[in-house]
Structure formats: structure tokens, C-alpha cells
Amino acid sequence: MIDVARAGLGAAWGEGSVALDRRSFLAASAAASSAWLLGATGHWRPRPGADRVLLVVQLTGGNDGLNTIVPFEDDRYHRARPRLRIPKGSALSLDGRLGLHPSLAGLRAAWDAGELAVVTNVGVARPDRSHFRSMAIWHTGRTNPDGELYGWLGRASDVLGVKEGVASAIHVGRGEPPLALAARSVVNPSIDGLDRMRMRSPVDPREHLRRLREIYLDDHAGTAGVVASEAEAALALASRIDASAAKGAPRVAYPATAFGRQLRDVETLLGAGAPLRIVYVELDGFDTHAAQPEIHAALLRELADGLTAFRANADDLGWRDRLLLFVFSEFGRRVRENASGGTDHGAAAPVLLLGTAVKAGVHGGPPDLENLDDGDVSMRVDFRRIYAAILESWLGLEATPILGEQYEPFPVL
């Protein structure tokens, strides 16, 4: 039964241009899922590593953690931010002391279902307020990221390897591939829109691709060798995606933004059976030095709506238990607001994890606004402990070789 189900999915992936409609996908996926049901609990827990997907959502620019997970009972918070504060009545209380920014109302359902975990005061011991260095620290998992070529997820993908010509980690979005995904032995691709993942040729595309591959597999020296290997990987990926684009509109609509489209593409890739383990998306715009209230509210709404749609549509595909979402930013922002209606670069901030596997709830207390670190929220949890938990409990990998040092996994999974 398992083989028949897998064969159904396999036909949609990589062989010919079988374009299945959404209903067929759901049927095939359901058949596969039922084959995995086991045990007295009737609750499917996939083996660590196999078939689990990690979706990392990077909030780029330094998300204002204090206005995301709001310490609405703390007078110091309200005093430090006369213009920017979220009033007590507006915050959506999680545990009586911390509450969600009202724009994150979309995440309430996940909270009520016990599928949302918040870890507060996450950061590094000696915070760096430069976007690039701080992002590099989070991407590499190294206190000193200078000269580091590889990212934590890149190292993970070195271990996970390449299946069927497709790397196990992918970045969906515009712009540069994140350092987090840079790997030694595999080329983790960035894709921006599935429409753009196509080759064009005046002759038979398959024959042209074959001839180009012959050229790329020749001995090219130096930089040309690097180009050859990247070009070859790109062609392999294009062939795969071409054969497997899903049809049918998603049940829950995504935000009509780049971020929303990227989540939809992730859904398409996963729904088409792409053997991915790690997917990386970014939502940019959080560097709110000025005019923060409207900008931040809009971004958080986009985040909540996007993630909610993604989880709901993935649920339809039978992927409910196979997904873990991890939301982070390269630093928080200063406690005190500035004169431009915004906040400047700060330090520790909360991270979010969503999925059926999380230990739901708020982990850690509200930020200590009495004892600040040079005007910033100080760290209580080293972010590497979160990484260690994700690598070991979710991806089934040894964290220490990937992170370079031993960190005690934070008990959130």
C-alpha cells in the first residue's frame, strides 16, 4: 500500500509532464498519509529526519520584539515608548503578562490549538547592532562569523545530501541566497517564482539540455568550474519543477504580496513531492528607524496571514504534522523610541515556532526592562540552543558538528 501511494506521488515528480489537479494530489497524499498512521495514539509522528520539513521565516531588518510580543503589564514599557507602545487593551494576551501585537490576530488559532511556542529574550551574549554582522551570526551560528563560508542550514544540508537531483534545502525569494543555506558539498538554490524556473530553446529542449550538460560536465578551470556546477544544478532543478507544477487555487488565500507568493510556491513545491527538508523565506522591511506603527502593523499582519494560509493549505495536503515553522530576526530594537517615530537597532528578541510538534506556550518571562544592556533587552537564551533543538529533535541531525560547539537544546520541541 505504501509503494502504491509513493508511486502515485512519484509519477507527478520527475517523469513526464503529468500535471495533476489539486484533488488528485489530495487523494494521493491522503493515501500516503494513511499508510503512515500507527500506534495507540493514532497520531502520526514521522521519524526524526525523514519527511519532516523545516520552514524558516526570516524577518529582515531587525524586528521590534517588544511590540511583537508585548509586555503590556510593564509600566516601563509604556513609559519608554509614549508614541509607539501597544496599549494594554490592544495587546492579545497570551499568558496575562505578554500579548501579541493586534496585527498578529491570525496566529490566535494556532495559539488556541496548542501549536504556537514563543521563546523570549533570545539573542547572543555580546550583541552586534550591525545588520550584516548580526545576520551573519544568526546565519552561521558562530559568535564570530568573519570568514565563515557556510551557514547552519547549509551544514545541515551537507549531511542531508541531494536526492533526485534536488538539493534538500531551498530559498524561495528574490535577491541573494542567504548565507544560512551556503553549503560545502551541495548547491542550495534560490528560486523566485516558479514561472521563472524555465529554460527556453529554439530546438527540442530536452536535447538542448543534454548538450549543455555535456559542456558543463567538461573540465572547466577555476571560476568557470564553479559556474559550470551551478549551471548544471539549475538545469536539473528546472527539469524537475517543469514536470510537477500543481494546478488549482489554494483553499485559503495568501497575502497578495511577494511573501504570499513565495509561500504559495513553497506549497506548490512540497505538494508536488519535492524532496525538500529545509525551506527558507524572508519578509523584509523590519528596519523601522522611522514611522514604525503603520509599517510594523502591516508587516506583522502580512506575516500572520501568510503563515496561517500556508499551514491551512498544507494541512489540506496532509502535511499537518510534517511542518515546523521557525520565525526569527537578526536583532530586536532599542527599548526607547527615537525622535523619528521609530526605534534603532537593539539586541535580544523573541522567536516563534509553529507546528504540532512544539511544546506550546511562552517559554521564559517578559523582558527585564529594569536591567537593560546599554539600553537594550538582554539575552537570556542563546539562539544556538534553539538551533540545537531544531537540528536534533526535528531534523534528526547532530547539532554540535553543525554549530561548532555544544549547546544544550532548548526544550521547545
Added chain:
Amino acid sequence: MAPASMSWPRVPRSAREAFEPYVPGAGCPWELGHAGHLLRRAGFGGTREELDTVLALGPEAASRALTEAEPDARLEELDDALSLVLDGGDPRRLRAWWILRMIRTRDPFREKLALFLHGHFATAHRKVRSARWMAEQVRTYLDQGKGPFGATAARVVKGPAMLVYLDAASSHRRRPNENLARELFELFTVGRGDYSEADVKEAARALTGWRVEADGVRFEPSAFDDGAKVVFGVKGNFGVDELVALCVGRPACALLLARKLLCAFALPDPPPPLVDAFARILRERGLALGEALGVLFASRLFYSQACRRALVKSPVEYVIGTVRALEVSLTGEALVAALDEMGQSLFDPPSVKGWEGGRAWLQAAAWLARARFAFEATRDADRVRRYLEVQAKRRGEADGTEGAVEALLDGDLPDRSRAHLRSWAEAAGGGAEVERAIVQSILLTPEFHCN
């Protein structure tokens, strides 16, 4: 009839020797490949005539001719059209303007250096929201980019685009905004490790008082913090000019520039001794970028194996180079769209760090965009056929494939790939589609994407 392909010398052992002039002679070849290398790095590649001119001039004279050229008067017509573009405010037309300049110019080094500075002092139209102010920045690079870096930096930092992009357009002495100060240190001048958080805070004070309005920049004395500041241990009542001069005068600034320039024009990951030597060359010339690059383009380092085909072509270099080489006729709109898909939207870099370049240009979607562009560039079957006929005739051969490899790649293609293309052409025996596919494939060889 393959051209002699003597291997290029290794990098000289000492950094001082690396920047000595390259003198063609025994063991130091001066061939088609060298001329192509210089024209690709200092410009966007060259026509047959331009290659022959460079060959005749020799490395030193050719470098001078390229870096000391006067502005191309023929571009004035394009620049006149720019004012219409700016009134409309459409950033895509602004991109098309610059792309057309780069295609038509007879002074390509000016454009290449402006591109470098455009990535260095990165700002983005999507935040600045003024095509006029973005164009003003590029005008600064085109007009004075070859000159002393300090003057360029001062002008850029006080320009409306930069002030808006880094939130300094309303920075007040009561609560200074730190963004511009931080990036000035970290990205534009001295780089990490040369300044402290205290320096950033003090510099932010020095940058207060600027206001940007619809018609330009204004200085508001009442908003300016006119107290004494201490930056790099130096005390004074600094404003923006003094602050920029302090930063540019630091040895770390010359080092940062040296590394970035070598990465952009010479080789990736330059070892520290080379960076130090080039930094000295820059400092000796008051950080005049044009002069310093002139030294580089005539140097032993430049014509060593380490630099040969060592850099990945940026999308702009790939697209402009292809258009110039094949004399393709594509609309500005089409070229802008292609560059967007390859990851280089002029005037809209991904961040204040500009474009990372190198391997980052090669991720899957960007590579497939290059493949689709190669398809567009070879879409005109008649043009492709004529191009192949010219190449065939030049070499006295029946088929133009080898000639195209020589013209487009200086013959730099490994044997198996060459044989593969040749046998493909022979098997097809003519036919417009295969001719197009073959030229498209040459444009997709790894070497074609390496400068």
C-alpha cells in the same frame, strides 16, 4: 588555425612586483585573450577593431587610453532625453537610460567605475522614491568618480538620495538617528574593526541638521548638534564634511577600497599583501580611483593566471557584453526586465551593502534568466546566420562555430566542449534553429560568464 594559447604567468611573488607594469616579451604573452581581458574588465568587451587597437597599443598605453578617456559626446543626446524620464519619475526608464548609455558609449570605463560606486554607496529607489535624486547620484559617479574618493563620498553623503535612504533626512540633535553614521563607517569608508559604538553615536550627532524637501537638500542650523564631538579620538565641532574627511583619511579606508576594487576588477579573495600594496597605490594618488585602476590594468598581477577569467560577470556585464558583441537589437524595457530576473535591478540593490556578486549571481533562478536572455539574444535567425558567416569568412572556414568561439570567448573553451559544439554543427548541417541554439549555447558556456 587556433590562436597560440600560451599560459599566462603566475602572480609575482612580491606584492610590489605584482603592481609593476606588465611588459610583453619572453614568457609574457600579449595576444587576443589579453586584449579581451582588458576590454571586459575596463569596459564591456570589445569589437574586432577595438581588440586590434588594444593589441597595437600594448598594456600600458591601452590602460591609459581606457582610464583617461574624455566623456563620450555622443551620449549627450541620451542625457537630454533623461530630463523627460526624470519628470515622469519611472525608475524602470531610469534603468533603461543607463543601460542604453552603457551599450552606446565609447568611454566604457567611466560607466564601469560608476557601476562600482553605485554598488558601493548603495541606495534604493524603492525607499528614496525619486528618480531625479537617484540619477543625481549616478551623475556624480560619472562626472567625478574617477577622481579623489573623499570628494565623491562627501557629495554622496549630503545628497538627498542617501539622506533619505539612511533616515538622516530628519535627524535632530535632540535624538540623532544613527543609521547613516553606522553605514558610513561600516560600509562606505573604514569598515568593521576601525570604529567603536561611541564613534557611531558621536558621528550621528555630526550628521544632524539636514533636511530633504521636494526641491532638494537644506541645512537647518537649529536642528544641528554644534557641540564638540570625539571621533577616532579626535575632538572638534564636526559637521558632515569634517566627519567624511576624518573617515576617508583613515588607513582603514584605503584598505577597504583596495579590497573592494581588487574584488571587482582583479581577482576574488585578494590576499592581504596585495590589498596592502594596492591601498598604498591608492593613498599615493589621494584615493583617485581612475588613476589607481589605471595602474592595475597595466600590471603584472592583472595579466597573471590568478586574474584570468577569475571573476563572475555581473548581469550588467553579461547583458551589455552580449548586446555589444552580437549587436543585438532589444528594447530598453526587455533589457531592464532581463536584468531584474538575473538579480541586478539598477537603482534597487537588495540592501545598503549593494550586490554581493561572485557566486551569488549564479543561483538557479538567476542562471535560468541568463539562459532565457541568451535565447532572446539569438532569436533573430538572419542576424545569427550573418554573424556566423562573418566568423567563418574571417577564418576561411565553411562553418562559423569555431570563429564564434574565438570571437565570443577569445577561444577560451576546453577541448571537449569545443569538439561537442563542432560536431553538433556538423551533424545539423545548417538550419536556422540549430545555428541559434549553438550560438545560444556559446553564450551559456561557463567561460562566457567569467570575466
